[in-house]
Amino acid sequence: MVQDTSAYDTIAERPLPKWLTDQRDGLNTYQPVRMEMKEDRSLNVSFAITGAIILIVIAFLTVHLLRKKKKNTT
Amino acid sequence: MKSFHLKILTLAAFLSLACTTKVSEWVLLNTVPGQYTLVYFHGTQLSEAIMKQNASISDNIKPANIEFRSVERKDIKEPYFGLYYGNRFFARYNNPGELSTLTTSPLRKKIASEIMSGKLCVLLYLTTGNETKDENGRHVIQNALSESPFRDVITVVELKRSDPGEAHFVSMLLNVEDDLQSIAGPMLFGIFGRFKALEPLLGKGISEENISLMIDFLTADCSCLIKDNLPGTDILFTNNWDNPATAMVNSILDENPSLQHF
Numbered sequence: 001m002v003q004d005t006s007a008y009d010t011i012a013e014r015p016l017p018k019w020l021t022d023q024r025d026g027l028n029t030y031q032p033v034r035m036e037m038k039e040d041r042s043l044n045v046s047f048a049i050t051g052a053i054i055l056i057v058i059a060f061l062t063v064h065l066l067r068k069k070k071k072n073t074t
Numbered sequence: 075m076k077s078f079h080l081k082i083l084t085l086a087a088f089l090s091l092a093c094t095t096k097v098s099e100w101v102l103l104n105t106v107p108g109q110y111t112l113v114y115f116h117g118t119q120l121s122e123a124i125m126k127q128n129a130s131i132s133d134n135i136k137p138a139n140i141e142f143r144s145v146e147r148k149d150i151k152e153p154y155f156g157l158y159y160g161n162r163f164f165a166r167y168n169n170p171g172e173l174s175t176l177t178t179s180p181l182r183k184k185i186a187s188e189i190m191s192g193k194l195c196v197l198l199y200l201t202t203g204n205e206t207k208d209e210n211g212r213h214v215i216q217n218a219l220s221e222s223p224f225r226d227v228i229t230v231v232e233l234k235r236s237d238p239g240e241a242h243f244v245s246m247l248l249n250v251e252d253d254l255q256s257i258a259g260p261m262l263f264g265i266f267g268r269f270k271a272l273e274p275l276l277g278k279g280i281s282e283e284n285i286s287l288m289i290d291f292l293t294a295d296c297s298c299l300i301k302d303n304l305p306g307t308d309i310l311f312t313n314n315w316d317n318p319a320t321a322m323v324n325s326i327l328d329e330n331p332s333l334q335h336f
Contacts, residue, residue, distance in 0.1 A: 011257060017273035019305035020284060023291040 098194050098292040099321040101267030101304065107315075108308035110140040111158045112176070117150035124153075127170055138177035138312040159307060164249045165242075177312045181233060181240050185265055186311060192319035194227040195266040195292050197285075200247060200274070201234050202260050211260045211280045218285035223333055224293060227322040243309065247271060250307045264288045268315045270306040293323055293333070 008014045015021075022028050095103075112135060114128055132142035155167040157176075167173055185196045199215060201208040212232075219225045235244055247263055248254045250271050254261065261274040262285070272291075275284050327333055 011259065011277045014253075014257075014277065014279075016279055016284070017275075017305065019272060019291060020275070020279075020287055023287045023294075028291065028294060028297055 096293050096295065096321065096323055096327075098266045098323065100301070101270060102189065102315065102318055102321075105267055105270075105304065107139040107268045107270070107311075108159060110138075110164075110310050112140055112142050112173070113156045113158065114142070114144045114153065115150050115156060116144065116146055116153040117148060119146075120144065131170060131173060135173075135177050135312075138310055139308060140177065140310055157310075159246075159249070159310075162249065162252075165245050175239070176242050177310055179240050179243050181231065182243055182269070182309065182311050185229075185231065186269060186313045188229045189266065189269070190313075190315070190318045192227070192322040193229050194224055194289070194321070194323045195264050196229045196231055197288075198247070198263040198265055198271070199230060199232045200244070200261040200263065201232055202258060203234060203236060208260050211262065214280050214282060215262065215285065218282040221282070222286065222289055223330060224289055224323060224326060227326065228289070246307070246309050247274075250274065264292065265309070266292055269309040269311045269313070270304070271309055272306045293327070 019028075112131070116124075120128070128142065128144060135142060152168065155170070155173065157164040157167070185198070188196050197215065197219075199208075199211060201211075215230060219228060219230065222228070233240055233244065233247075237244065247261075250263070251273055254274070254276075257276060259277050260280070261276040262280050263274045264272040266272075272288070275281075275288070
C-alpha cells in the first residue's frame with residue numbers, strides 16, 4: 001500500500017492516517033449515487049423524429065401515387 | 075436445471091455472508107500477509123562457509139512471510155543483509171547474529187495468540203520511556219476502551235521503543251510509515267488480521283474519538299472498497315494462521331444489533 005505520509009512542519013500538523021479519515025468521513029463504504037436533474041429534451045426529439053417520418057412517408061406516397069397515375073394515363 | 079438453481083442460490087448466500095463479515099475477521103481469514111525479502115548483498119563470490127551460513131538462515135526464516143535472496147554487486151566492499159517489505163527498505167544488518175530473532179519474538183507470539191483466540195484486535199502502545207508523555211496516552215486509551223462495548227475483545231499491550239528483545243518488531247513498526255523513526259512521541263498501533271499493523275495514532279491523534287474510529291473501522295462490514303485497498307503493513311512473523319477461533323465480535327454484535335454499522 002502506498003504510504004500516507006506527507007510533508008508537515010510540526011507533529012500537531014501531521015495528517016491523520018488515511019484509513020482513519022476515510023472511516024470518519026464514511027468513505028470506506030460505497031456512497032449512494034447522487035441524483036441530479038438534467039434537462040429533458042426527449043419530448044422535443046420525439047416530435048421532431050415523428051414529424052420527419054410523417055414528411056418522408058407523405059413524400060414517398062406522393063411520388064408513388066404520381067408515378068402510378070402517370071403510368072395509368074399513358 | 076434444479077441443481078443449477080441450487081448452485082446459484084448457494085453462491086448468492088455465500089456472497090451475502092461475505093459482505094457481512096467484519097473487516098478484522100475477513101482480513102484474518104482471507105488475506106495473505108505481505109512478503110518480506112532478506113537480501114544478502116556481496117561483492118565477491120560466496121565461499122563454502124558463507125553459502126552454508128546463508129542456507130541455514132534461509133531455512134530458519136522459511137516458515138515466516140519472507141524469502142531469502144543473494145545479490146552480487148561489484149561495488150559492495152563489506153557484505154550485509156538488507157530487509158525489504160515489497161520494494162521498501164526496512165533495515166540493514168551487518169552481522170548474521172543480528173538475524174536470530176528476526177521472524178519471531180515473545181511479544182509477537184503473544185499478539186498472534188490473542189488474534190487467533192478470536193479477539194478483534196490488539197492495540198499496541200509503543201512507549202518512549204518518558205513517563206509523562208506515555209502516561210497521557212495510556213490514560214486516553216483506558217478511557218476510550220472503558221466506554222467501548224468492544225472492550226472485552228480488544229487486548230492492549232505495551233512495548234518500550236528501546237526494548238532490546240523486541241528490536242526487530244519495533245523497527246518494523248517504525249517502518250509502517252517512512253517518518254515514524256524521526257518522531258519521538260508514543261504511538262498507538264492497531265494490529266489485526268495476520269499481523270497487519272495500521273498506520274499509527276500519535277501525538278494528539280491518540281484521542282478517544284480516533285480510538286473509537288479505529289474500532290469502528292475493524293468492526294465495520296468488510297466493503298469491497300476496504301478489500302481492494304487494505305491499509306497497514308504486515309509484520310514479519312512465523313505463524314500458522316489456519317483455523318482461528320470464531321471472532322468474538324460477532325456475538326457482541328448479535329446481542330446488540332444497534333452496534334452494527336457499515
